[in-house]
Amino acid sequence: MAIRVAINGFGRIGRLTFRNLVARGSEFEVVGINDLTNNKTLATLLKYDSTHRRFDGTVDSDDQNLIVNGKPIRVFEERNPASLPW
Known part of the structure; x- marks a missing residue:
């Protein structure tokens, strides 16, 4: 079963993290991005x-x-991270 991950911020570090998670195959599943x-x-x-x-x-x-x-x-555009659904 994959670990579900959401990324808050899709700048250089967020995109690099995303690339690494995708490269690991079915171990992780990115389910949300906030930017x-x-x-x-x-x-x-x-x-x-x-x-x-x-x-x-x-x-x-x-x-x-x-x-x-x-x-x-799913991509969110939420300024306040406390308002995100995760």
């Missing part, structure tokens, strides 16, 4: 990283999710 940036920009920043190169997988977005390798991951 104030719009989903299209988050998808672009994840997909094209000037330091860590392109993300090795598919990345897309819609109004509420990042879609990574075909799996939707």
